[in-house]
Amino acid sequence: MENSFKNFLSNITLTSDQQEDAQTKYTGVCEKLYKFYYGEGAYDSSKKYLFGSYKTKTNVRPFTEEQDIDVLFKIPEDTFKKYDGYKSNGQCALLQEIKDVLKEKYTTTDKIKAWGKVVLVQFAENHHNVELLPALEKEDGTFLIPNSENGGSWDYFDPRMEIDKFNESNKATSGLTRDLAKMLKAWAHNTPSMSYKSCERMDDIIAFLDANYASGANNIGYDKIVFDFFDYMRSRCNDCIKSYIDKAFNRAQKALEYNDNDKPMEASEEWIKIFGEEFPKTKENSKRENQGVYIQQNPSRPWFGSTKKNRIG
Numbered sequence: 001m002e003n004s005f006k007n008f009l010s011n012i013t014l015t016s017d018q019q020e021d022a023q024t025k026y027t028g029v030c031e032k033l034y035k036f037y038y039g040e041g042a043y044d045s046s047k048k049y050l051f052g053s054y055k056t057k058t059n060v061r062p063f064t065e066e067q068d069i070d071v072l073f074k075i076p077e078d079t080f081k082k083y084d085g086y087k088s089n090g091q092c093a094l095l096q097e098i099k100d101v102l103k104e105k106y107t108t109t110d111k112i113k114a115w116g117k118v119v120l121v122q123f124a125e126n127h128h129n130v131e132l133l134p135a136l137e138k139e140d141g142t143f144l145i146p147n148s149e150n151g152g153s154w155d156y157f158d159p160r161m162e163i164d165k166f167n168e169s170n171k172a173t174s175g176l177t178r179d180l181a182k183m184l185k186a187w188a189h190n191t192p193s194m195s196y197k198s199c200e201r202m203d204d205i206i207a208f209l210d211a212n213y214a215s216g217a218n219n220i221g222y223d224k225i226v227f228d229f230f231d232y233m234r235s236r237c238n239d240c241i242k243s244y245i246d247k248a249f250n251r252a253q254k255a256l257e258y259n260d261n262d263k264p265m266e267a268s269e270e271w272i273k274i275f276g277e278e279f280p281k282t283k284e285n286s287k288r289e290n291q292g293v294y295i296q297q298n299p300s301r302p303w304f305g306s307t308k309k310n311r312i313g
Contacts, residue, residue, distance in 0.1 A: 001259050004280050005222040011278040012060040012186050025128045026071045032105045033073050047074045051159035056166045058181040064189050068131035080136040091146030117147050169206045174216040180205055190276035194244045208232045227252040248274050
């Protein structure tokens with residue numbers, strides 16, 4: 001079954017064209033804002049900071065409506081002071097200004113929306129959307145970001161802490177953290193009624209691997225690792241996702257049993273129920289797959305309180 005998991009990972013990994021599209025989209029957005037806030041000089045890419053799944057390279061295909069590129073744009077201190085000096089909700093005014101600036105460039109873009117703490121630039125279907133977070137960088141490398149809800153405020157944000165945490169785990173596990181995150185993101189996309197935030201899922205993945213696979217797969221197949229994750233989560237997840245965890249656990253258990261009984265076709269059907277059609281279906285049970293080892297070499301998330309109901313403009 002390990003070959004099937006290798007192919008599955010390949011199937012959900014972004015193509016080179018998709019990776020290029022992502023870079024084009026977020027670079028275009030940041031270049032436009034740089035020109036407006038910093039003048040006509042050459043674009044300085046250090047004024048943006050990529051975070052989220054496109055920073056950790058845990059993004060997957062096919063695209064979903066909720067799948068955006070998370071990028072932070074560093075505003076000048078004078079801009080921060082200007083909007084901080086507003087008597088009422090300067091944060092809302094800042095987001096509105098950014099929305100209007102981007103509308104000058106993206107005149108044919110489907111939608112540009114502002115709400116909560118972000119500005120969302122929605123492009124055509126099957127292209128990357130950009131969710132932009134304006135921020136003032138502080139001397140310690142953390143940020144202040146606008147929150148337009150409840151009258152307006154500035155929230156503390158430390159994306160580098162999350163990236164460092166991921167990188168440390170991914171290095172220790174020889175890439176298992178990234179691969180498991182991608183597979184479980186595919187599961188989440190195949191389970192649209194489930195509410196399991198990506199950052200919460202990443203925390204659970206890192207905690208699970210630290211407790212069970214701190215040095216990587218070590219000759220354990222990915223089917224067993226995925227099963228172990230669902231087993232680990234059964235007694236740790238909150239009630240709102242427990243039924244989904246239990247269902248995935250039961251299907252993973254059944255898949256392992258089928259594979260142990262020389263029924264890889266039935267096993268693959270159970271994995272497809274978990275992950276979706278990107279998981280390859282085994283055509284026959286005439287012989288088992290090669291079992292060779294495959295080893296791949298709440299201040300930080302302040303925008304979660306935002307809702308997309310309170311839009312600006």
